[in-house]
Amino acid sequence: MSKEYTYAEVSEHATKKDLLMVIHDKVYDAASFVDEHPGGEEVLLDVGGQDATEAFEDVGHSDEAREILDGLLVGALKRVAGDPSPKVASPSAVSTPASSTGMGVGLYALILFGGVAAYGAYNYLQTQQATKP
Numbered sequence: 001m002s003k004e005y006t007y008a009e010v011s012e013h014a015t016k017k018d019l020l021m022v023i024h025d026k027v028y029d030a031a032s033f034v035d036e037h038p039g040g041e042e043v044l045l046d047v048g049g050q051d052a053t054e055a056f057e058d059v060g061h062s063d064e065a066r067e068i069l070d071g072l073l074v075g076a077l078k079r080v081a082g083d084p085s086p087k088v089a090s091p092s093a094v095s096t097p098a099s100s101t102g103m104g105v106g107l108y109a110l111i112l113f114g115g116v117a118a119y120g121a122y123n124y125l126q127t128q129q130a131t132k133p
């Protein structure tokens, strides 16, 4: 990582042949990769010259994709006053699994309870049948 870019500098490189983007406060030059991107060139051009952290993380890119990304590294982002605030996907990534786990446990409890109730009812009916003459 040799160079420091300001956000304003990065935003000047937003063409297919000269395509910088910010991911996790690092600056990547995606120009050489645009044509090879399995997700298409459109999406890369869309975030060219911008903070692509959220877009990149939302897709859930593989480790292989992250290795390619490492190879495209050209520098670090130097934040100055007035820049867009850093886009970090972690707050939602942390809160979503937590809340969904809560739902999941509640759901399992409900299913378990329903199962036990149904089993009890079945047994009750069986005994009723058995005691009938």
Ligand code: HEM
Pocket (backbone or CB within 6 Å): 028, 030, 033, 037, 038, 039, 040, 043, 044, 047, 052, 055, 056, 059, 060, 061, 062, 063, 064, 065, 066, 068, 069, 072
């Ligand atoms: C320079 C940064 C990026 C690199 C190195 C990269 C690399 C890759 C790689 C290797 C894949 C194949 C699947 C995988 O290994 O995860 C992929 C898929 C994909 N990427 Fe990226 N990507 C980058 C940025 C982005 C951005 C900013 C978006 C914006 C939405 C994006 C959207 C997608 C989508 C939608 C796929 C899925 C394609 C499919 O499976 O049909 N990528 N990317």
